[in-house]
Amino acid sequence: MKLSAEQLQQFERDxxxxxxxxxxxxxxxxxxxxxxxxxxxxxxxxxxxxxxDVVRTNFAAHLYSYPFxxxxxxxxxxxxxxxxxxxxxxxxxxxxxxxxxxxxxxxQWHQDYGTWRNDDQMPEARAMNVAIFLDExxxxxxxxxxxxxxxKRGVLDAQHDTSTTSYPLWVIxxxxxxxxxxxxxxxxxxxxxxxxxxxxxxxxxxxxxNLSPWNRxxxxxSLCAVSNHIRRFKRPGYxxxxxxxxxxxxxxxxxxKHYEVALPWKDRFFEPVRKAS
Amino acid sequence: MKLSAEQLQQFERDxxxxxxxxxxxxxxxxxxxxxxxxxxxxxxxxxxxxxxDVVRTNFAAHLYSYPFxxxxxxxxxxxxxxxxxxxxxxxxxxxxxxxxxxxxxxxQWHQDYGTWRNDDQMPEARAMNVAIFLDExxxxxxxxxxxxxxxKRGVLDAQHDTSTTSYPLWVIxxxxxxxxxxxxxxxxxxxxxxxxxxxxxxxxxxxxxNLSPWNRxxxxxSLCAVSNHIRRFKRPGYxxxxxxxxxxxxxxxxxxKHYEVALPWKDRFFEPVRKAS
Numbered sequence: 364m365k366l367s368a369e370q371l372q373q374f375e376r377d378x379x380x381x382x383x384x385x386x387x388x389x390x391x392x393x394x395x396x397x398x399x400x401x402x403x404x405x406x407x408x409x410x411x412x413x414x415x416d417v418v419r420t421n422f423a424a425h426l427y428s429y430p431f432x433x434x435x436x437x438x439x440x441x442x443x444x445x446x447x448x449x450x451x452x453x454x455x456x457x458x459x460x461x462x463x464x465x466x467x468x469x470x471q472w473h474q475d476y477g478t479w480r481n482d483d484q485m486p487e488a489r490a491m492n493v494a495i496f497l498d499e500x501x502x503x504x505x506x507x508x509x510x511x512x513x514x515k516r517g518v519l520d521a522q523h524d525t526s527t528t529s530y531p532l533w534v535i536x537x538x539x540x541x542x543x544x545x546x547x548x549x550x551x552x553x554x555x556x557x558x559x560x561x562x563x564x565x566x567x568x569x570x571x572x573n574l575s576p577w578n579r580x581x582x583x584x585s586l587c588a589v590s591n592h593i594r595r596f597k598r599p600g601y602x603x604x605x606x607x608x609x610x611x612x613x614x615x616x617x618x619x620k621h622y623e624v625a626l627p628w629k630d631r632f633f634e635p636v637r638k639a640s
Numbered sequence: 641m642k643l644s645a646e647q648l649q650q651f652e653r654d655x656x657x658x659x660x661x662x663x664x665x666x667x668x669x670x671x672x673x674x675x676x677x678x679x680x681x682x683x684x685x686x687x688x689x690x691x692x693d694v695v696r697t698n699f700a701a702h703l704y705s706y707p708f709x710x711x712x713x714x715x716x717x718x719x720x721x722x723x724x725x726x727x728x729x730x731x732x733x734x735x736x737x738x739x740x741x742x743x744x745x746x747x748q749w750h751q752d753y754g755t756w757r758n759d760d761q762m763p764e765a766r767a768m769n770v771a772i773f774l775d776e777x778x779x780x781x782x783x784x785x786x787x788x789x790x791x792k793r794g795v796l797d798a799q800h801d802t803s804t805t806s807y808p809l810w811v812i813x814x815x816x817x818x819x820x821x822x823x824x825x826x827x828x829x830x831x832x833x834x835x836x837x838x839x840x841x842x843x844x845x846x847x848x849x850n851l852s853p854w855n856r857x858x859x860x861x862s863l864c865a866v867s868n869h870i871r872r873f874k875r876p877g878y879x880x881x882x883x884x885x886x887x888x889x890x891x892x893x894x895x896x897k898h899y900e901v902a903l904p905w906k907d908r909f910f911e912p913v914r915k916a917s
Contacts, residue, residue, distance in 0.1 A: 573848075
């Protein structure tokens with residue numbers, strides 16, 4: 364998969380690209396079938412919603428889950444990003460965000476690169492987010508909202524919000540968001556399971572609560588140019604990875620066929636004491 | 641204003657009707673201009689969001705605010721409801737729901753008639769909700785969501801939710817909501833300020849958070865057939881009214897011209913000690 368000249372131009376202007384239905388239903392099924400076993404664990408890698416027992420986000424599944432380890436090496440996801448940055452990329456962060464039916468809570472307006480710079484000392488904004496829909500995304504289940512043009516001023520002032528939701532986040536002030544939206548509006552790409560959004564680490568984004576009966580599980584991957592790797596290891600390794608090895612892609616059919624992948628944290632994640640809790 | 645045979649049929653089937661842009665911008669401006677002064681008061685009639693100082697809902701403004709007292713007697717709102725019930729109606733509840741930019745919180749799935757029956761001993765579901773948009777409603781500012789057909793089973797089992805938001809609510813279980821939506825889907829009428837939704841007191845509804853920079857203030861009125869007035873006065877009088885006098889409509893131009901209306905609670909609501917707090 365290679366971005367066309369037109370797509371590259373579009374990315375240059377909007378810093379996001381939407382690929383509806385990029386992965387086939389049978390490819391996505393391999394991933395969704397694995398999620399309950401991951402979410403069932405009680406461990407630091409699973410952050411739960413403040414309202415109950417439901418998982419808000421799971422970290423680092425590519426290090427202990429076979430299908431997600433293959434997704435982390437998928438050429439349809441990795442190659443466009445290498446192409447944009449003109450160099451190899453490594454996996455900075457790997458999340459499976461629940462946004463579960465009824466309980467999925469909001470993510471306030473934020474930029475990811477602000478956190479990567481402040482907490483992880485990532486030198487430049489040469490890192491990209493990828494959202495892959497494991498469920499259909501519609502207007503009712505809390506779609507990702509992006510503010511076009513919001514990357515232009517680089518890193519924006521933000522406040523550390525430790526109270527609104529169960530996961531601390533550097534949140535951008537209302538005054539700044541109002542100005543950005545007055546100028547750029549909001550877009551919320553919707554589509555079938557298997558759709559993918561690429562968006563730049565400086566693009567401001569948020570998502571609302573999910574009151575619908577439809578899960579909206581998405582994989583959020585953050586890939587960083589290898590030369591731009593983080594310099595500080597303040598956050599846990601399952602949140603901000605410290606392995607800067609360039610991702611070696613598997614073939615395009617990797618979700619449906621068997622390929623050997625390393626699962627270095629598998630025993631730790633699925634250790635019996637966790638299962639029993 | 642009189643509902644057509646087609647509209648009556650549609651209401652019979654769906655138990656809601658949507659009237660985009662029913663009130664003109666200059667009529668709505670008279671109302672929106674008044675809201676800040678109402679929301680500024682610290683008093684039981686203003687319930688604030690759990691996250692801060694922002695008003696979630698204001699009760700009973702028709703008893704102390706001149707423009708809202710006129711709205712409470714507006715023929716475009718009152719006449720269709722009298723027509724459906726075939727008798728005079730009185731004002732059971734009068735709310736101005738904030739759903740303010742950034743801070744507007746969710747309303748979980750609920751039926752209003754469940755509360756009216758349980759708390760207020762309203763004998764039958766011969767009462768109707770009216771939502772009048774004081775701001776444009778779009779997909780981003782937490783539109784009202786309705787489940788078509790959800791009125792058919794009458795009053796549904798509900799649990800008293802006193803923790804999710806700042807306002808206690810009888811909330812319907814996830815299992816029931818899932819079944820209702822599997823069968824009826826969700827609709828979320830969107831439109832300009834001045835639009836109106838009529839919906840039956842048994843129709844299940846909810847609304848998501850408002851993360852956008854756009855307020856979504858709506859007036860929610862609950863009108864009850866006079867013969868069906870409540871029998872128990874458990875809740876405060878500013879929430880569940882005890883004056884069962886039939887509403888006497890004003891002329892259609894009442895929002896733009898002067899008409900005398902009673903404002904029995906005006907002095908109490910705007911008393912100086914409240915202003916100073």
